[in-house]
Structures are given as structure tokens and as C-alpha cells.
Amino acid sequence: MLKINDNYLKLPGSYLFSTIAKKVQAFTEANPDKKIIRLGIGDVTQPLSPAIITALHGAVDDMSKAETFHGYAPDLGYSFLREAIASNDYAARGCDIAADEIFISDGAKSDSGNIGDIFSVDNKIAVCDPVYPVYVDTNAMAGRTGDYLADQQKWSNVIYMPCTSETNFAPELPKETPDIIYLCFPNNPTGSTITKPELQKWVDYANEKEAVIIYDAAYEAYISEENVPHSIYECDGAKTCAIELRSFSKNAGFTGVRLGFTVIPKALKREGTTLHSLWARRHGTKFNGAPYIVQRAGEAVYSEAGKEQTKQLIAYYMNNAKVILEGLKEAGYTVSGGVNAPYIWLKTPDKMTSWEFFDNLLEKANVVGTPGSGFGPSGEGYFRLTAFGSYENTIAAVERIKKM
């Protein structure tokens, strides 16, 4: 008789974004005349840049002729894309990452979950609190997180590293030693960053403890400040302890196209084995990942026109971030983030819980945001707004919030 993976049964009842969708739907049904503005879900809204559209069309045409047709993509991804990444994202920043240390995929979300397959279920994970919920959820599905303690909104076998206003929303080295450390900078949801010397401390710690850092740099392209590292490989010794995840979703707008990559340096060994060789056997291998057409679109992000247009897209969203940041400050809110990331993290006023503020914002301003508590227990009393809306909607939302 078939047995299910009962780790799934331990997951808390409802996923953050499905709860939000239900609440918004109920509100819309009760108030059909109200126009809702969404500054909630971390999805982009603006069209793909012209250079990318041209590359997509060209790649579709390639598929129409036997001479340029492409079937299954090669195991690690096409070298035209891996070479472009190695030179633009790494060599140009002084990081020594070879093209064959880069694995192309259909996005950082799947990679951040699938990467767990190469690690024993007996490892203990440490996560920033609050953070992108996928790390904990996928480890819970794998059976690595113990039991969910509903009263504390925590898993029994996870090391939570609180990122609070006292630490500028950065984690401190944990007291208990983890085996797998998830770091995400610039951070979703707080928009916070850490400096290179701070990140170096984590690299030294992981090497000393023989832990592995999974560094999610999905928002790297939003970094505007000088002292913030774009890659963990800017730190000495990172190649022996760190895996890096990247995505084309938030910088180039590929959330619906799907493209990302994972870097596993060949120098990263544990128990006498390179993690590179394990990930090379990941399920699906050749057949997995991103199609030829999409990898050509990714290549176009690194063309001269593509770089310029991507910069403009990011500038568009970061202008929204500025509008939100300044508007909320004016309205008396305590806000952070929004400088190196498209997320604004605000402290709920009047000691409201995150969900109370959600309801309040929906009812009074008809604006949808994301309750901070959905990203971890330390997110309680906080709220995330995103800069991914249109400029017009962002302006309108901020005006409404000011009048609340």
C-alpha cells in the first residue's frame, strides 16, 4: 500500500499567500466598487525589456529550422549563458568562478528546495528570521525540521537567527552550531543587507564548523551601496563553504519565464566528496532546468542593450521604493529597507499585530501588503510592502496610506 510523505502533514494549515488571497477575495466580494492596489506579493509587473524580447523571438525562429533546432539542453546549461554569467557576474567583480561551476536552472525557488536533496536529513538548518519561507518549508517537507510548534510559530529542529531592529535586521552567529546556514542578502522581506566584513565572519565560521552556507543573492542587482557584497565569493575562503543561488526573476523580470542558476565551486567538499559532483547527479539532470529559448533570453540580459535596459527596469522599481519609503516616513511610520532591495519593511503602528495591520490597510486604504509574521516569528509586528507595482499605483497607494 502506498505511504505518503507525512512530513507534508506537519506543515501549518495555510500558506501565507493563499490566506492573503482569500482575505482579498472576501473583501472584494463585499466591496465590489473599491479598487484594490497590490503591494504584496513579490512578483514583478513590468514587461520584459526589448533586448530580451528580440532574443526570445530569435530563439523561437532557431527552433523552426533543422540546422538551428535545439533539443534537450546540456547538463549544466548552455555554455553561451554560463560563460556570460562567469564573466559578468563573477570575473567582473573579482570572483574566481568558472563557467563549469555554474548550473543553470528554472529558478532560485526550485534550486533552494532541491539543493536539500544532496544533504542528509540529519543536518540541522539555521535560517534568518524573518526570511523567504521556501527554505524552511522545503526542509520541512524533507523531514529536517522536527515538529511545528503552533504556539511559537516555530519548528522544533530549526535554528532561528533573529534579525531585528537591534541588529539592523542582520543575523548574529548562532549559539548552537548548524550544518546548513541559509543567508539571503539583500533580504526578503526586510530589504536589509550586510557588509563584506560581516559576511566574511559567516564564511570563516562556516569553514571552521564545516557547515555549508546557502547564499541566496536573488536581489543582488538592486544593491546601490558600495560596501555591500554582490556575491559571497567576494569573501576569502567562500569557495570551500558556500553555494550561491541567483535568479533572473527580480532583476530582469523573468518570474513567468523562469531562469536562475546555482554556483557550486569544485573546491567545496564534505566527507571527501565534492558537492559539485553530487549536484551534477541532481534529478532530471539534462532534461531539467531551462529551455534553450529561455537561456537565449538570459544571455540577452548580459548584452550591452540588455544590461542598460535591465538597469532601467531596476531603477523604475527602486524609484517606487523611494516613493514608499519617503511617503511612509512622512506619515510617521518606522521604515527600513528599500535602498538595496525592492522591499520596504515597516513596524506596525500602535502595537498592532501583522495581521491586524493587514486588515486595517485593506479596509481603510484598500492596499494589500504582506504580514511580517508570515516570514518567521521575529516578523510579528512588522509588515512588508513591495516596490514591484506600477509607478501610478505606488503613488496612489502611498497617498491612501497617508490618509489612513
Ligand SMILES: *Cc1c(COP(=O)(O)O)cnc(C)c1O
Ligand atoms: C523571488 C525570490 C526567489 C525566487 O526566484 P525564482 O528564480 O523566481 O524562483 C528566490 N529567493 C528569494 C529570496 C526571492 O525573493
